[in-house]
Amino acid sequence: xxxxxxxxxxxxxxxxxxxxxxxxxxxxxxxxxxxxxxxxxxxxxxxxxxxxxxxxxxxxxxxxxxxxxxxxxxxxxxxxxxxxxxxxxxxxxxxxxxxxxxxxxxxxxxxxxxxxxxxxxxxxxxxxxxxxxxxxxxxxxxxx
Numbered sequence: 820x821x822x823x824x825x826x827x828x829x830x831x832x833x834x835x836x837x838x839x840x841x842x843x844x845x846x847x848x849x850x851x852x853x854x855x856x857x858x859x860x861x862x863x864x865x866x867x868x869x870x871x872x873x874x875x876x877x878x879x880x881x882x883x884x885x886x887x888x889x890x891x892x893x894x895x896x897x898x899x900x901x902x903x904x905x906x907x908x909x910x911x912x913x914x915x916x917x918x919x920x921x922x923x924x925x926x927x928x929x930x931x932x933x934x935x936x937x938x939x940x941x942x943x944x945x946x947x948x949x950x951x952x953x954x955x956x957x958x959x960x961x962x963x
Contacts, residue, residue: 824930826885828922832904834883835950839868841906867903876901 843862850857857863872880876899877887905912912918937943 822889823885824923824926826888828919828926829888829902830883830885833871833877833902834881836867836871836904838904839866841865841867841903842910844910865903867906870900871902871904873901 841864843864846857846859846861846863849859870876874880900907905915905918937946
């Protein structure tokens with residue numbers, strides 16, 4: 820159960836990263852990268868969401884398949900940078916270990932302490948799991 824829970828967490832982070840774009844980096848010198856000229860002092864933003872859904876690296880990238888991490892060498896410290904929910908290399912998020920421990924512990928508690936069932940005897944195929952972006956703005960309270 821523990822290895823599969825880790826695979827579920829990794830697959831969830833792959834499909835739904837908390838930060839789809841990594842922190843911008845400043846290019847210190849002009850460089851040609853994959854045929855593109857990147858001028859000096861330009862800000863580079865890495866689209867982690869697109870990388871982690873790229874069919875070059877992932878078979879059937881839009882499907883939720885936790886078992887792919889059983890057969891894949893992709894990990895947080897992979898050299899190919901195909902799995903980067905926390906960044907990678909020397910610039911990896913310093914809170915990665917804490918975040919993973921928090922996610923794992925929270926999910927384990929939810930699974931242990933609650934009985935889970937589908938609503939109104941629905942089948943898993945009938946559930947709507949489409950992503951939606953919602954933004955709520957509230958007025959700041961003014962204290963006199």
